Each structure stands twice: as structure tokens, then as C-alpha cells.
Amino acid sequence: QVQLVESGGGLVQPGGSLRLSCAASGFAFSSYGFSWYRQAPGKERELVASITGARGRTSYADSVEGRFTISRDNAKNTVYLQMDSLKPEDTAVYYCKSPPMGLSWGQGTSVTVSS
Numbered sequence: 437q438v439q440l441v442e443s444g445g446g447l448v449q450p451g452g453s454l455r456l457s458c459a460a461s462g463f464a465f466s467s468y469g470f471s472w473y474r475q476a477p478g479k480e481r482e483l484v485a486s487i488t489g490a491r492g493r494t495s496y497a498d499s500v501e502g503r504f505t506i507s508r509d510n511a512k513n514t515v516y517l518q519m520d521s522l523k524p525e526d527t528a529v530y531y532c533k534s535p536p537m538g539l540s541w542g543q544g545t546s547v548t549v550s551s
Contacts (some may be wrong), residue, residue, distance in 0.1 A: 438462040445446045445530060445545030448522055456517040456545055458532030467536055471474060472517045474528035475544075481531070485517060500526075522530040522549045 444456040458470065469488045475481040485496045485506040494506050505518040515532060529544040 440532045440542045442532050442545040447548045447549045453520045458515040460513045463536040466510040470515040471533045473531045476528040524549045
């Protein structure tokens with residue numbers, strides 16, 4: 437059974453940091469790329485960051501470039517999103533995605549940036 441489980445969200449003050457985790461199971465983790473998406477209240481879901489499977493190449497949305505870092509640990513079947521210098525506009529539910537999931541999405545993890 438293909439599954440992605442996100443965790444690590446919470447409430448953080450502006451300027452703070454969080455690390456999100458995405459635990460994968462049910463498929464050959466190291467063979468696939470992963471992406472983090474987010475959906476803020478009242479807005480469409482948007483792509484935040486991606487990492488390829490073979491070489492671990494990364495890419496980022498302009499809005500998070502230089503503040504967020506996506507990484508993967510193939511031994512732990514886990515993808516991470518390190519989020520630094522958080523801003524109120526980063527408030528959203530964050531989702532992990534990979535091709536084996538097809539059209540399905542996990543439950544996401546909620547991030548709230550507020551003082």
C-alpha cells in the first residue's frame with residue numbers, strides 16, 4: 437500500500453523554524469522524486485519545493501528560495517522540508533507528493549506562523 441505521512445507542523449513565531457517530515461512506504465523510495473506543496477486558507481494548492489530521485493537535485497518556488505531546504509534520507513524512506521525565517525504568509529497545510537501516489541494526497545501537516 438502506497439502511503440505518505442506528513443508530520444512536524446505546528447505554531448511558530450515569525451522568524452522561527454520548523455522541520456517537516458514525510459515518511460513513505462509501499463514503493464521503492466529511492467527511485468522517485470518528491471515534492472512539497474502547500475495550501476493556504478482560501479487559496480489554491482501550490483508547489484513549494486522538489487527533489488529528484490536519482491541525484492537529489494532540488495528546486496524551489498521563488499517565495500521560499502533561500503529560506504526552505506528540501507532533503508531526503510533514502511535509508512529512512514523520509515523526505516524533509518527545513519523551513520527557516522518563517523513568515524505569516526507561510527501559514528498553510530503542507531503536503532508531500534510523489535508519483536506512486538497518483539491523484540491521492542496525504543492528510544498534510546498544518547503550519548501556522550503567527551505572533
